Amino acid sequence: MARASRLAYAILDGTLIPIDRVADQRPYYSGKHHRHGVNVQVLADPGGRLVWASPALPGRTHDLTAARTAGLIQALTSGKVKVFADKGYQGAGGTIRTPFKRHRHRPRLSRHQKAVNRAHARIRAVGERAVATLKAWKILAKVRCCPHRITAIVQAVRVLHTIEAKGYSG
Secondary structure, eight states, X not given: OHHHHTSSOEEEEEEEEEBOOOTTOGGGEETTTTEEEEEEEEEXXXXXXXXXXXXXXXXXXXHHHHHHHTTHHHHHHHTTOOEEOOGXXXXXXXXXXXXXXXXXXXXXOOHHHHHHXXXXXXXXXXXXXXXXXXXXSGGGTXXXXXXGGHHHHHHHHHHHHHHHHHHHOO
């Protein structure tokens, strides 16, 4: 969080890392993705570099619930870090900014709201690079070990990515 507090803004996104079936498979099944996996929240800087990754939670966990469970929403709000996130984080409050969403009583968005959503999407697109960086590691293509070990694997990938990024910076 110390590194995130020094950023102008951060980008928050969640991803599902696929796993093999486990004995207690029900909590790891993601209905959205129609597969078994674990939910990992990723925080990226404006350059698209991976800053932080949350502990792995069962795949059926919603992104907002996973961010709250990890204490991310509270930490970012108390650090006054402006965060851009997708519609899955609506209702997070604090300094989390999400795009406008259509409602049942408001079937169309105004031109201004559409323009804001486009600008928001441009900013968030850079954050998708952090998720792609995480998923580019072959070990995370489909994890075949115990889901409780995935947190350590993700943290190791984050550290290796940070070391690799520093090697190319100068």
